[in-house]
Amino acid sequence: MSAAPLRVGVVGVGVMGADHAVRLAHRVAGADLVAVSDPDTARAAELAARFDGVRVVGEPLDLIADDGVDAVLVASPGSAHEEQVLACVEHGKPTLCEKPLTMDGESSLRVVEAERKAGRPLVQVGFMRRFDPEYAEMKRLIDSGDLGRILLVHNVHRNLRAGASFRSEMIVRDSLVHEVDVCRWLFGAEIETITVLAPRPTGHAADGVLDPQVAIFHMAGGGMATTEVFVNSQVGYEVRCEAVAERGNVTIGLGQSVFVRRAGQYGGRIPDDWRDRFGRAYDLEVQAWVDAARRGEVAGPTAWDGYAATAACTAGMESLATGRPVPVTMADRADVLGGGQA
Numbered sequence: 001m002s003a004a005p006l007r008v009g010v011v012g013v014g015v016m017g018a019d020h021a022v023r024l025a026h027r028v029a030g031a032d033l034v035a036v037s038d039p040d041t042a043r044a045a046e047l048a049a050r051f052d053g054v055r056v057v058g059e060p061l062d063l064i065a066d067d068g069v070d071a072v073l074v075a076s077p078g079s080a081h082e083e084q085v086l087a088c089v090e091h092g093k094p095t096l097c098e099k100p101l102t103m104d105g106e107s108s109l110r111v112v113e114a115e116r117k118a119g120r121p122l123v124q125v126g127f128m129r130r131f132d133p134e135y136a137e138m139k140r141l142i143d144s145g146d147l148g149r150i151l152l153v154h155n156v157h158r159n160l161r162a163g164a165s166f167r168s169e170m171i172v173r174d175s176l177v178h179e180v181d182v183c184r185w186l187f188g189a190e191i192e193t194i195t196v197l198a199p200r201p202t203g204h205a206a207d208g209v210l211d212p213q214v215a216i217f218h219m220a221g222g223g224m225a226t227t228e229v230f231v232n233s234q235v236g237y238e239v240r241c242e243a244v245a246e247r248g249n250v251t252i253g254l255g256q257s258v259f260v261r262r263a264g265q266y267g268g269r270i271p272d273d274w275r276d277r278f279g280r281a282y283d284l285e286v287q288a289w290v291d292a293a294r295r296g297e298v299a300g301p302t303a304w305d306g307y308a309a310t311a312a313c314t315a316g317m318e319s320l321a322t323g324r325p326v327p328v329t330m331a332d333r334a335d336v337l338g339g340g341q342a
C-alpha cells in the first residue's frame, strides 16, 4: 500500500457529494479531500470553505485531469457519469462512481470496455448496500450453506417522497437498481428476465408517475425475486429484504435497534432518507475504496456489476412500458473481460 494518503477529488457536491466529502475529510483513514467541482460553483465554494486546503475546480473534467488529484469520487447526476468515468479511466484514476454507473446498458458496457483497455481495474460502483452490516451478515449466512440453497428474495424499498422530476422510469433506473445489484450479489447469478408492473398510482406522486411499482426478477439458475419500490410512501425510508432458503430465511431492515414506549404508544423511528439508514455502509464503502485504491486495486462492486445492473434496468424500463417480461441482454462476460477480471 502507498504510504502517502490518497488525494481525492469529488465531482458533484449535491446531497451525496457533500455527504461523501464530509466522510472523506473526517471519517475515512488514508485519504485527503483535496478538490471539489460542481457546475454550481457557489455550492462547491461553500462546501470547500468547510474544510482546510480544499480547492474548487470549475470544470469537472479539469478536476479529473488534475495532477494533484489521485482518485475521484463521482457524485454528479447519472446523466454525467459516462463522460466523467471514461475521463477518470483515461487518466488512470481510481474512481468511486455513485449508482447508476450510467444511464443504460450500452453506455455502461463502454465503461467496462474502456477499463479493460486501460489494463487494470479502476472503477468501483456505489452499491453501498453490499457494505451494510445487516446485508453483509445476510450474505455470509446464505453463502455458508447452513440454510441450504437460496430460492427466493422479497424486497421492500420505500422513500418518504420524491421530487416532481422523479419520473416513472427513474424508479427503475435510480431506485430499483439497488435491488438489482443486491439480488445478483445474493444469488451469485445474473437476472435473466425482468418484469416491472404498476398498480394504481398513489395520489402523492407527480401527475403521470407510476408509483409504486412491483418488479419480478427471474435469476439464472432458477431463483426468483420480488421487489416493491414506492418512492412517495409518505412514511419514511424503509429498506427491507427477506431471503428464503431451503432450511430457513433471513430478514434484514426491521429497524429494531431502538424501541421506545411513551405516552400510551410504543415503537421505533423510521429515518427520512438513505444517509441515515446507510450511513455506516457509506463509511465502510468509501474506506474500502480508499484502501483498495492505495493498493492499486478495486474493492466491492466492479464496472461489470454496474453494467449488469444498468442492463437489467434498461430491460426493466422497457417492461414498465409494455407490462411484459423482458429478457436482459448482456454481452458475454468472457468475451469482454477476457476471462480474467472479476
Ligand SMILES: NC(=O)c1ccc[n+]([C@@H]2O[C@H](COP(=O)([O-])OP(=O)(O)OC[C@H]3O[C@@H](n4cnc5c(N)ncnc54)[C@H](O)[C@@H]3O)[C@@H](O)[C@H]2O)c1
Residues within 6 Å of the ligand: 011, 012, 013, 014, 015, 016, 017, 037, 038, 039, 040, 043, 060, 075, 076, 077, 078, 080, 098, 099, 100, 126, 127, 128, 174, 274
Ligand atoms: N447510493 C445511494 O444511496 C445514493 C443516494 C442518493 C443519490 N445517489 C446517487 O448520487 C448521485 C448524485 O445524487 P444526489 O442525490 O447527490 O443529487 P443532487 O441533485 O443532490 O446533486 C447533484 C449535484 O451534481 C451537480 N451537477 C450537475 N451536473 C453536473 C455535472 N455535469 N458534473 C458535476 N456535477 C454536476 C449539481 O449541481 C448538484 O450539486 C446520483 O448518481 C444518484 O443516483 C446515490
Ligand SMILES: O[C@H]1[C@H](O)[C@@H](O)[C@H](O)[C@@H](O)[C@H]1O
Residues within 6 Å of the ligand: 159, 174, 175, 178, 231, 274
Ligand atoms: O438516488 C436515490 C438513492 O439511490 C437511494 O438509496 C434510493 O432509496 C432512492 O430511491 C434513489 O432515488
